[in-house]
Amino acid sequence: MGRDVTTGPFAEARGKLGFGCMRLPLADDGGVDVASFCELVDAFLDGGLNYFDTARPYHSGGSEGAVAAALCARHDRSEFLLADKLSPGSFERREDVRPLIEDQLRACGVDHFDYYLMHSQGMGNYGKYRECGAYEEAFAARGAGLVRHVGLSFHSSAAFLDKILTENPDVEFVQLQLNYLDYDSGVIQGRACREVAAAHGKPVIVMEPVKGGRLVNLPPEAASVLAEAGPGSAASWALRFAAGLPGVEMVLSGMGSMEMVRDNVATFSPLEPLDGAGLAAVERVAEILRGQNTVGCTACRYCVDGCPKKINIPDVFSCLDARRAYGEGSAGFYYRSVHTGNGHGLASECVGCGACERACPQHLPIRELLREVAAEFETQG
Secondary structure, X not given: XXXXXXXXXXOOOOOOEEEEOOOOOEOOOOOEOHHHHHHHHHHHHHOOOOEEEOOOXXXXXXXXXXXXXXXXXXXXXXXXXXXXXXXXHHOOOHHXXXXXXXXXXXXXXXXXXXXXXXXXXOOXXXXXXXXXXXXXXXXXXXXXXXXXXXXXXXXXXXXXXXXXXXXXXXXXXXXEEOOOOOOOOOOOOHHHHHHHHHHOOOOEEEEOOOHHHOOOOOOHHHHHHXXXXXXXOHHHHHHHHHHOOOOEEEEEEEOOOHHHHHHHHHHEOOEOOOOHHHHHHHHHHHHHHHOOXXXXXXXXXXHHHOOOOOOOHHHHHHHXXXXXXXXXXXXXXXXXXXXXXXXXXXXXXXOOOOHHHHHOOOOOOHHHHHHHHHHHHOOOO
């Protein structure tokens, strides 16, 4: 698990693969299956890796407690690195920030975070962080030993990232969405954001390397391209692309099964970045995917928490994708019988408040898309 970098904030990371704790295995009651998570944690550590990433909103507030039970209570603190985040909805004033950090430490069962991120920074919330002195409070927590390294995760334009890093030069790293499907997207601006981070001398953590599973569950035409190009799972191709980008020091993967952990660990044992032929293969896959009429949702579920009608937005989008891209005949059944009802609204019940769009890291026109979902499933069954 050798690394190219021996100094800087990731000097103690073993390998470039991080365990993202946003898509953990679930129990029958919908909470985290802690027993299964314990097995995944042990397999990840046994694979020679040690970076874990959580946040208070993950699993509706259950991720930090699951990390405490499966990781922090069962392994010596020297065995792992832990990242947590200051999320936009978790504070309202400067006085809230330090007590929140301390509460997160208690929730995770540790005395310090190795990495602490200003979460999901963009035009819609950065002003709040500035007005509340959130960055200054995080730096003060670093000075007090509660946090070792301060960074930010980002979902906006490259120009806005440049503004944030110019105004906050003490930020030590940046977490960006980088994957081969939307690397050159004019909306996500992955390449441009990575170049801005490089210009400021900031190492990069990658999130959404498989775009919420979209680069794993490939249509047959796309899957055949990778099969002909060489061995390895679809996930491994996406991870190798992200890990090989200049300036990338960590790639996060949300892992909910032992199969995922074993496959991902194998991909980084050792890591072999894509060569020219490999890059050409994933670009061909990207061309195929971009030709499909799909939504592009990564199922982060940030949109769901603020929805007044509790619409399962990512799930109803998956039904739309299944119908349009794959001709899935049962999509209507899943829409009616699984993803709506029991307190979850129909797409047609959207009130148009826009809370979902303000929360969406992919900048999707969710209200318009919900109208398309309603037209697809509520008029045709």
